[in-house]
Amino acid sequence: MKNLITLVIMLLMNYLAIAQEMNVETKSVSIDNLITFIVDAIENKDEESDDAPEHYIFLIQTPVSDLIAEDKVILKQAFKLISKRLALTDHISIVTYSGFSGIALKKTSAKDLKEIMYALEHLKSNVKELHKDGIELAYTYANEQADEDTLSTVVMIRNPKTMLTRSTATLAAQTVVPVEVSKNNNAVLLTAITLLPQIISVIKD
Incomplete structure (x- = not known):
């Protein structure tokens, strides 16, 4: 058990290092709180905003099969709101991890709602190439x-709800959400080391 916990911590540090090296800001939210998060965290811009362009890479945790209908409804409502709040110069991408990992939507205008809705409805089939690690991807x-x-944010x-039986490494990847990278000083703030007990609990189960 001690070796498993050590492995989990090492994997956690690895993802933190990746984020720091790439100077990409990271935010984390549960799907059930996604709409509230958007209101609080994504600025409501004018369509012709002069603000610096933003690229949001949404990393969605998935089951082995496609998302359930309830989750699709939440995501579609959330992304409609995102599209309204962002400007013409902003872009989004959608990457999946956990059950299946890959790029479901390449960099697309935040205003291209038709393309975004299609990607969410057909999330798994839109992933043309499966990858081993969606988070690193x-x-x-x-x-x-x-x-x-461009300001980049994952x-x-x-x-x-995506409860999967996975290897220790994948279980760790599923739970790694605790990174925020500051663009000013490139400092990594480890805010979810408190999740470690949850990781250990999953391993025990």
């Missing part, structure tokens, strides 16, 4: 799409 993709004028959407 999200940061790699964010880095590839980054430019000096928003990890946790879905507690």
Whole structure:
């Protein structure tokens, strides 16, 4: 058990290092609180806003199969709100992790609601190439799409209903949500080390 806990901590630190190296801000929210999070965390801009362009990479935790209908409804309502709040110069991407990992929606205008809704409705089939680690993929993709004028943010959407039997490494990846990277001083704030007991509990089960 001690070795398993050590492995989990090492994996946690690995994801923190990835985020820090890529200078990408990270936020985390449960799917049930997603709409409230959007209101609080995503600025309501004018369509012709002069603010710096933003690229939100939404990292959605999934089951092995596609999302249940209830989750799709929440996500669709949330992304409609996101589309209204962001400007023409802003973009979003959708990456999945846990049950299946891949890019479900490549960098797309936040105003292209039709494309976004289609990706959410057909989340699994929209992933053309499966990856081993969706979390690392999200940061790699964010880095590839980054430019000096764009603010990049990974928003990890946790879905507690996706209960899976996985290896220790994957269980750790499912629970890793605790990173926030400051663009000013590149300091990593480890805010969810308190989740470690939950990780240990999952391993025990």
